[in-house]
Amino acid sequence: xxxxxxxxxxxxxxxxxxxxxxxxxxxxxxxxxxxxxxxxxxxxxxxxxxxxxxxxxxxxxxxxxxxxxxxxxxxxxxxxxxxxxxxxxxxxxxxxxxxxxxxxxxxx
Amino acid sequence: xxxxxxxxxxxxxxxxxxxxxxxxxxxxxxxxxxxxxxxxxxxxxxxxxxxxxxxxxxxxxxxxxxxxxxxxxxxxxxxxxxxxxxxxxxxxxxxxxxxxxxxxxxxxxxxxxxx
Numbered sequence: 441x442x443x444x445x446x447x448x449x450x451x452x453x454x455x456x457x458x459x460x461x462x463x464x465x466x467x468x469x470x471x472x473x474x475x476x477x478x479x480x481x482x483x484x485x486x487x488x489x490x491x492x493x494x495x496x497x498x499x500x501x502x503x504x505x506x507x508x509x510x511x512x513x514x515x516x517x518x519x520x521x522x523x524x525x526x527x528x529x530x531x532x533x534x535x536x537x538x539x540x541x542x543x544x545x546x547x548x
Numbered sequence: 549x550x551x552x553x554x555x556x557x558x559x560x561x562x563x564x565x566x567x568x569x570x571x572x573x574x575x576x577x578x579x580x581x582x583x584x585x586x587x588x589x590x591x592x593x594x595x596x597x598x599x600x601x602x603x604x605x606x607x608x609x610x611x612x613x614x615x616x617x618x619x620x621x622x623x624x625x626x627x628x629x630x631x632x633x634x635x636x637x638x639x640x641x642x643x644x645x646x647x648x649x650x651x652x653x654x655x656x657x658x659x660x661x662x663x
Contacts, residue, residue: 473648473649475650477593477650479593484643484655484656485585485593485643485650485653486653487651487652490649490651491649496651528592528593530593530595530650532648532649535598535607536595536607536608536610537595537607539592539593539595540592542593
């Protein structure tokens with residue numbers, strides 16, 4: 441099983457700042473099958489990034505993903521008020537699919 | 549518009565059974581693999597099960613293997629999760645999610661396992 445570790449656990453930032461979220465895998469993620477999801481309180485998770493770096497439909501270009509192998513990053517440029525949420529990474533290259541524990545981005 | 553609507557949640561006693569359904573619309577259901585994901589109250593996301601478009605490939609999380617069964621009916625555009633031998637730790641909101649990269653999610657249905 442591929443274990444995903446996300447850091448930091450909580451990121452306190454102000455609107456307009458840049459957020460850098462890390463996701464590290466215990467072994468290489470097959471074909472960069474790594475996704476990022478955003479979840480706001482009381483809402484369903486939303487796909488942001490798939491294939492490590494491809495933005496999902498309708499996702500603003502301030503969200504970007506990078507990385508390969510075992511180290512992946514989600515960057516949010518110029519945080520908007522609606523971006524404060526919990527972010528999960530997930531690998532879907534092997535079974536069992538696994539999620540990271542999440543990074544909470546909150547308002548400083 | 550892609551829509552996924554889960555149903556079947558509710559209160560069930562430990563050791564009991566429950567069948568969840570996910571009704572799909574707005575896309576060619578038979579062309580997509582599907583997943584079930586759950587989220588315990590106040591906790592993170594946990595993948596539960598995967599089924600390929602033709603049902604030829606099925607995977608389960610270790611935590612539910614032998615107790616849960618995923619299935620689909622492409623003629624009815626529906627996904628199912630049969631849950632048996634339920635435990636308190638199965639209490640969660642259960643989501644269905646489309647495709648290998650979980651690109652669309654339903655709103656979820658809450659299953660509470662308690663006496």
